[in-house]
Amino acid sequence: MTISFDNNKPIFLQMKERIEDQILNDQLKEQEQIPSTTELVNFYKLNHLTIAKGIKLLVDAGVVYKKRGVGMFVAEGAKEKLLQQRKELFVDEYVLPLMQEAKKLGMAEEEIVHLMKQIKGREQT
Known part of the structure; x- marks a missing residue:
């Protein structure tokens, strides 16, 4: 099995x-242990420091925490925190540019909503 990474973003x-x-x-639940750095290194065939750097970001963000001598665990409230962060990122990266382009094209809000519903309808079939 080959696990690919995007060349445009740091691993x-x-x-x-x-x-x-x-x-x-929900593959990892709150208070559940995440795979160890060694397990991730072996699975993804990546450098230990690369994995550790990614996990450190999660620790710094309060998404995972370390139990000394035991491992890393998903923090209480991590899922809700991540959902909020991802929603904010979604607005910044997708909704705002969409609205700016729609304004340039003179599109009304109703037209945008109609297009979204059409696209959603295609995905459900």
């Missing part, structure tokens, strides 16, 4: 996001 950030995704989709 440590992608590792951080993969763990976040596992928390968001």
